[in-house]
Amino acid sequence: MQKQSRSATLFIDKDSWIHNLHPFTKLAYILLTGALVYAGLIGWQLTVLLLLVNTVILASGLLLKETCQAAYRILLPLMLFMVPIHSFLYPGNTTALFVAQGMTVYQEGFCFALLTLLKLAVVLMTSLLFVFSTHPADLITTLSIAGKSSSLAYLLGSPLLLLAGMRERAEIIKAAQQARGLHTDGNLFRRLFSLAPLILPLVTSAIIEVEQRSIALEVRGFRSTAAKTSLRIVSDSTAQRMARWLMVSCSGVIVLFRFIG
Numbered sequence: 001m002q003k004q005s006r007s008a009t010l011f012i013d014k015d016s017w018i019h020n021l022h023p024f025t026k027l028a029y030i031l032l033t034g035a036l037v038y039a040g041l042i043g044w045q046l047t048v049l050l051l052l053v054n055t056v057i058l059a060s061g062l063l064l065k066e067t068c069q070a071a072y073r074i075l076l077p078l079m080l081f082m083v084p085i086h087s088f089l090y091p092g093n094t095t096a097l098f099v100a101q102g103m104t105v106y107q108e109g110f111c112f113a114l115l116t117l118l119k120l121a122v123v124l125m126t127s128l129l130f131v132f133s134t135h136p137a138d139l140i141t142t143l144s145i146a147g148k149s150s151s152l153a154y155l156l157g158s159p160l161l162l163l164a165g166m167r168e169r170a171e172i173i174k175a176a177q178q179a180r181g182l183h184t185d186g187n188l189f190r191r192l193f194s195l196a197p198l199i200l201p202l203v204t205s206a207i208i209e210v211e212q213r214s215i216a217l218e219v220r221g222f223r224s225t226a227a228k229t230s231l232r233i234v235s236d237s238t239a240q241r242m243a244r245w246l247m248v249s250c251s252g253v254i255v256l257f258r259f260i261g
Contacts, residue, residue: 010163011135018061018133022236023142026130028247033126035251037119039258047118054125067128071121079117086113136160141232154217166206173201 013019018026036042036050058064087097090109097107140157177197178184184194 009136010131010160012063012066012132014062014133016061016063016133018057018063018129020235021133022234022240022244023130023134023139024146025240025244026134028244028251030123030126030130031251032247034123035254037122039255044115044118047115047122050122051118051125054122054129058125058129061129061133063129063132066132067125070128071124074124075117075121078120079113082113082117083110086110086116131160134160137232138234141230142234144230145234162206162209165209166202169205170198170202173198173205177201 033050033054037047040046042050055064058067086109087105088103088109090106090112092108092112093106095107097105097110099105136157139160140154143152143156174184177194182194182197183190184198185191
């Protein structure tokens with residue numbers, strides 16, 4: 001696999017066995033994890049076990065630190081909203097966990113919120129594993145080799161290319177607006193007031209970039225039906241193909257039993 005810079009994508013270039021896996025293998029693992037978490041009706045024990053498995057995989061793939069940092073930033077706001085709401089308003093609340101200042105926190109809602117957050121953490125860590133270890137060009141190349149349309153390949157791969165670029169562009173716009181005297185720190189009202197000068201240039205530049213990308217793709221014969229060649233080589237193996245079919249089959253069986261049962 002070719003070395004790529006992280007600056008243009010969310011891909012983190014490291015030498016690990018996870019980075020060398022075929023993109024479809026990692027997608028099949030995401031599918032299996034999602035099926036187990038949301039269609040398998042698993043409880044605390046299996047959810048924690050899946051979380052530990054993902055932690056070991058990420059640690060062995062040298063991606064644990066980056067994944068935990070990203071998951072923390074995403075899950076913390078959700079936790080701050082979900083835990084209080086379900087602790088007070090969950091329909092199945094019957095057992096009081098504790099009472100503070102006349103407000104009762106219920107055990108059922110509290111446990112439901114924590115279990116939901118754990119399930120989200122499992123799926124999020126699996127998804128970040130794919131995003132951080134798979135270069136978008138490898139995903140697009142793999143889809144093209146598999147016989148999928150170029151439009152589908154670009155539709156699935158382009159978000160991975162755009163997200164990192166928008167993040168960097170947002171930092172540049174923020175720095176430029178601050179140099180012009182915009183105050184982005186302070187109380188809530190000042191922060192809300194500063195959103196428009198930050199969001200409008202970001203959205204406008206994103207629209208312009210989409211147009212530029214579409215023109216560049218058309219110039220390069222994006223919609224041409226002729227056979228295309230690629231300079232990128234994505235390795236695959238019989239063991240990985242068998243593992244993919246096994247994970248997809250297990251996911252289908254789990255979902256089927258979920259709807260039948």
